[in-house]
Amino acid sequence: MSCNLQKCCYKILNEYFGDIVARVGDALFQKGLNPLKVICAHTKLPYSKVSEALAVLVQHNLVTWEEWRPQIPGYTLLHDRILLILRFPRYVYLVREQYGEEGEMVVDVLLKEGQATASSIIITSCIKLYEAATDESAVAKGSLEQKHIVVRNHLLKLIENEFIQRCPSPQDSSVPVPVLSIKEDQLYSLPSELLDLKALQQEIQLRRAGNTKPAVTHPDAQIYWRVNYDRFHIEFRDSEIRNCVVRRVDPLAGECLGAMLKVSYTRSDPWASSMNVVTASEIRDQLKDLKYLDQYLKILEDDSGGCVQKVGDAGGGQYRLNMANAYETMTHTLIDNIVQERFGSKAARIFRLIRKHRMMEQDQIGELSMIGKKEANLLSYRLLHDNFLRIHEQRKTLAPSPANKIIYLFHVDMNSVVRMILEWCYKGLYNLMVQREMRANYNRRLLEKRTRVDTIVENLKQSGGSEEQIQEVEEMVTPSERSLVEQVLSTQDKLFDAETGLDDTVFILQMYLYYQMQKE
């Protein structure tokens, strides 16, 4: 909760849902839990607009409500979820990797809708897939007819693997402030009788013919689904750790760790900071072809940053995965890297030195880091100035006297450094978004012109216009404009890539804080 986070959230909401939703979100962010009327007063927006905006936010799982006063609901913004909007491309990419095009479409549709019924997900994804397919026109007709079944199968698989979960529903809709709840066993099951495949096929065909009105009510009209972010985050978390091991050791070690994770998940809560024990023989079952499994296990024990711990010798060696340790090491490396980039490698040496020794006196720093005394002092005070280090004053007596020298000890408070970097990331994100928006606005007319020309050319091609006509229209965009458009688009991509990258850093830091909080 900070000013930077607030600005960041505002920008995201503004970009994805427009100004009114962003203002409502901003008011909720600043004021916390509030009822509708108070939000209206804060935002100076009419009642109807605010309630619409809240509906949008609720639809996208960004706002929850509870009974504020008897019969009056109060709304709370889930600001962490807003930041997740930046992560949408990663979610979609992950599903594409694991489930292919159809799975990707399902998650894409669901992310855009926030919450949706199974049938509407299937219908929308099918239509989009048809559109994509006709563009390429390479897919056989027969397979397209059965597309809805393929999509349904993918949806079922995603639900089964907990990537998509059922939304809780009101138990008693007559009360003014309904309480949403769901039974544990319903969360990840889609009963087959809820999907009428024939009706789905009919509707898809109707829609494709241009009829937008829903023809029939589907049996699952009351049952909504949403994306289960946590499940995605488990995947991200694991792949971060795996990537580290691959960088450190080699790809096979990464595979080995992957197998350990897989076995661990069968018997422990994936969000526990330390998982239940797995044995080497179980891992061997997973990796039959790996030649040097025992050696790899030994290496992982030393080189995975405390992620793999050996706890016993039974069953060929018992191992325990400790996610909290892994993320602690990772965060340390991350912050070391940041210090190194910002203050130079000597400062990074001092920072690491102090972190390892916990408390250090100034003279010791110079001696152990092998940096000239003056430079070492300069660097450590610069780190202190930028809040990477802290000073602890150790007095022998309370009364100040020249005889009792006060000892000043440098130390690192990791949690506060992490929070500071997190703020920094938010600020960076905000700046990037501002820059992207500004550049898009600045070049709006140019980009619009380009789109217009492209559509005209497209239309001409379809209606069978001659080569000359197309040439003529295309020449409406001058070569200099063309190169400018390319430049603008590439800077937009660059900014967007940077945003995604920053989100990656944010993810590691958030994981670290999550595990630290569990420790306490």
Added chain:
Amino acid sequence: MAAPDLAAEVEQRVLQLCGEFKQGITYQIIQNDMPTLKLQHIVEIINKLLATSRIDMLKKDDDVLVFKLRDPGSLHRVKGAEPEEQVVYKIIEESGTQGIWAREIRAKSNLHLNTVDKVLRKLESKKLIKSFNSVSAPKKKTYLLYNLEPDRSLTGGAWYSDQHFDSEFVDILNQQCWRFLEQRAVRARQVAGGPIAVRNASYVASKEVLKHISDLGITKVQLSIEDIETILETLVFDGKVERSVASEGAEGVKLYRAVTGLLPTPTLMCIPCGVCPLIKECDDVGNVTPIKCRYMKEWLDLEW
């Protein structure tokens, strides 16, 4: 003029004679011993020995000059040394290679500071003692006997030249050590026989690193194993190297190997905001805003 080797021989002989006659020798004795020598040569050699303060020239009651071997430890026996000088010399002698500060000499000798200063200057001009500035307190003058080398803790060891920390030297050694370890690690990757073999092949003992550094010939100073280990420790703190200990016989041997960092450079540092010196001032209003940001502009327009 005598040939140089002859001069050396005569010098040797004179010193030998001084050793035989503890009361000192006169011209006469030298002349008797080496009758072929001319007086002029003798004078030359005597002057040389006096200049290098190997012998002392004294005057007997009957105005005959006597030469004696100089024994620095027996100053008090030297004629002309005042009692103050003897006391101060003794105090300095006791402090050994650690040296002693003028103020401490005063405290120990109960002499006035001015007197101590005068005596010290006198002793220094006689090349009996020398002054030295320690690296830990560059402004403090410490005194020790002329023929002694100051302790390592005062000179700072190999890393100091002229009482200044030689950070360039350390940096070069740091880089060279890392390069050596990294070469080893790259070569180790080709080793067959499983990941443990690869890892073991990438470990290098500090002794080996020392040998490599000496072979490179970047330093004229003889480095010890401890010196090289301190350098390797800095690499450990740089996060580039890992340390392990293996036992070789009774004692442990420190092994080092190059490692790659767990994470690549974070994106935060690849964007201008990460390295921006004004990030704290950056806001929506004022002169430092993301819209006006020059760094951002330079970064985005880089390729065009």
